[in-house]
Amino acid sequence: MKSPPLRILLVNPYIHDFAAYDFWAKPAGLLLLGAILRNQGIALDYIDCLNRFHPRARQTDKQVRYGRGPYLKTPIPKPDALADVSRRYSRYGIPLEWFREDIRAIPKPDAALVTSFMTYWYPGVQETIREIRSAWPDSPIFLGGVYASLCREHAIRHSGADQVFSGCGETALFTILKHLTGQDVSGDINPDNMDSLPWPAYDLQSTIAYVPLLTSLGCPFSCEYCASSFLYPVRRRRSPESVMAEIRFWHDRHDVLDFAFYDDALLIDAKRHAIPLFEMIIQSGLNQTIRFHTPNAVHIREITPETANLMYGAGFKTLRLGLETTSFDPDKRLDVKVTRNEFYQAVRWLKDAGFQARDIGAYLLAGCPGQPVSDVETAIQIVKETGITPVPAYYSPIPHTPLWQHAVKSSRYPLEDDPIYTNNAILPCSREPFSWETIKKIKVACEAA
Numbered sequence: 001m002k003s004p005p006l007r008i009l010l011v012n013p014y015i016h017d018f019a020a021y022d023f024w025a026k027p028a029g030l031l032l033l034g035a036i037l038r039n040q041g042i043a044l045d046y047i048d049c050l051n052r053f054h055p056r057a058r059q060t061d062k063q064v065r066y067g068r069g070p071y072l073k074t075p076i077p078k079p080d081a082l083a084d085v086s087r088r089y090s091r092y093g094i095p096l097e098w099f100r101e102d103i104r105a106i107p108k109p110d111a112a113l114v115t116s117f118m119t120y121w122y123p124g125v126q127e128t129i130r131e132i133r134s135a136w137p138d139s140p141i142f143l144g145g146v147y148a149s150l151c152r153e154h155a156i157r158h159s160g161a162d163q164v165f166s167g168c169g170e171t172a173l174f175t176i177l178k179h180l181t182g183q184d185v186s187g188d189i190n191p192d193n194m195d196s197l198p199w200p201a202y203d204l205q206s207t208i209a210y211v212p213l214l215t216s217l218g219c220p221f222s223c224e225y226c227a228s229s230f231l232y233p234v235r236r237r238r239s240p241e242s243v244m245a246e247i248r249f250w251h252d253r254h255d256v257l258d259f260a261f262y263d264d265a266l267l268i269d270a271k272r273h274a275i276p277l278f279e280m281i282i283q284s285g286l287n288q289t290i291r292f293h294t295p296n297a298v299h300i301r302e303i304t305p306e307t308a309n310l311m312y313g314a315g316f317k318t319l320r321l322g323l324e325t326t327s328f329d330p331d332k333r334l335d336v337k338v339t340r341n342e343f344y345q346a347v348r349w350l351k352d353a354g355f356q357a358r359d360i361g362a363y364l365l366a367g368c369p370g371q372p373v374s375d376v377e378t379a380i381q382i383v384k385e386t387g388i389t390p391v392p393a394y395y396s397p398i399p400h401t402p403l404w405q406h407a408v409k410s411s412r413y414p415l416e417d418d419p420i421y422t423n424n425a426i427l428p429c430s431r432e433p434f435s436w437e438t439i440k441k442i443k444v445a446c447e448a449a
């Protein structure tokens with residue numbers, strides 16, 4: 001097919017927050033769109049405001065364990081809405097001057113595509129869009145991603161983008177291309193068939209410290225606090241062969257050693273999905289050199305002696321388990337996934353398979369509406385008895401989830417007025433004004449021997 005002579009700029013925006021860390025966080029969706037555009041013959045520029053490996057960044061601290069590491073940061077004033085929070089607020093990412101220079105160094109784009117993640121990071125999205133606009137006032141700016149999907153109306157009013165796209169980016173992309181070229185450009189991809197999609201263009205980065213793997217979309221559970229079933233109502237999966245080919249590609253061509261699974265439900269229906277994939281990895285021999293991580297957590301109930309042995313054998317190094325809470329009361333709404341015995345058993349099987357306790361963490365929700373701190377402390381105790389690490393996951397209220405209305409009622413902030421209040425760092429659903437006390441209590445409980 002004849003390619004339209006276009007040039008498109010992709011931008012991963014700044015984060016404004018009290019804390020942020022590159023915990024294998026890459027804009028997989030935006031770079032997937034980049035790969036589709038590149039296959040259409042469209043010229044691309046990519047600016048990653050969060051690039052830890054920017055050529056002007058100091059060479060120290062580049063590579064922390066397994067590719068993770070701290071972002072560059074610049075302290076900035078807090079938004080007025082968060083004035084009562086006694087913590088420092090920063091712009092995470094490259095200094096603004098570097099961004100300004102980089103953006104003026106590229107040829108004028110026909111359009112800019114900006115992605116977004118956490119709802120409460122929208123000030124970083126606004127700032128990024130403002131900078132693009134000031135450099136290229138005539139280029140249309142399109143916004144998509146998680147914030148654009150969860151807070152569509154807010155993004156339309158406040159992001160500064162010319163158009164906001166919620167949901168599936170592949171479909172949006174063809175609308176954008178039609179708008180820019182006047183032609184139908186659909187290529188041969190079908191968003192419902194993940195195997196028809198190219199692999200995200202991680203090679204647009206200056207350094208590939210690790211590669212995220214997305215082997216499936218969606219989750220069969222609908223936990224009250226989670227937006228997965230709103231964002232991906234239909235579950236889709238790739239074939240194990242396609243995932244294996246992608247792993248091989250990044251390792252063989254780009255020497256990538258660390259891979260992070262982004263799936264919401266990696267181990268679900270393991271017989272047809274994860275197990276054949278893990279077996280292929282073992283057969284390939286790549287398990288001797290590469291390492292896998294599950295920062296987005298796996299379902300504890302799906303850990304069996306078989307999956308535990310295969311994960312260990314395939315080269316999984318750091319594991320996060322989705323425990324969430326240990327108030328194992330079937331009427332409570334946060335713990336639909338697992339019982340106490342299932343948790344103990346899963347940890348035993350993982351250790352028997354060869355995992356070191358220190359490489360396994362269990363996520364525990366903290367700061368949910370009506371959740372007493374003592375619940376979290378008990379959960380921390382239960383996790384510590386097994387020798388693995390409790391990892392607090394501070395609750396961020398998310399629009400379109402079942403818990404949202406309850407969160408709105410319990411919060412001391414007007415959550416519906418401004419997504420800035422959904423920042424999990426300020427425990428928005430606890431009744432008292434922000435104080436370090438609760439967070440300190442949880443930290444101390446996690447650290448105590």
Ligand code: B12
Nearest residue numbers: 025026029115118119142144145165169172226227295393
């Ligand atoms: C992987 C993941 C992570 C990774 C990092 C991801 C990253 N890149 O930063 C890790 C594990 C580190 C992580 C951490 C957290 N996460 Co998270 N994460 C996800 C997850 C599972 C997938 C995101 C993803 O990559 N999806 C796949 C890609 C392909 O999708 P996508 O980016 O949305 O892109 C598609 C479209 O949006 C669109 N698109 C994207 N950009 C653009 C641009 C344009 C112009 C267009 C047209 C389209 C478009 O096209 C793409 C293809 O269709 C989502 C849930 C989900 N299922 O989406 C939660 C999610 C985003 N995370 C969430 C949360 C709460 C967290 C944590 C705060 C958890 C905690 N309590 O500790 C932490 C904090 C992160 C931090 N502060 O750094 C929440 C968001 C909450 C909020 N208020 O916004 C989500 C929604 C999960 C949930 N609980 O419901 N997360």
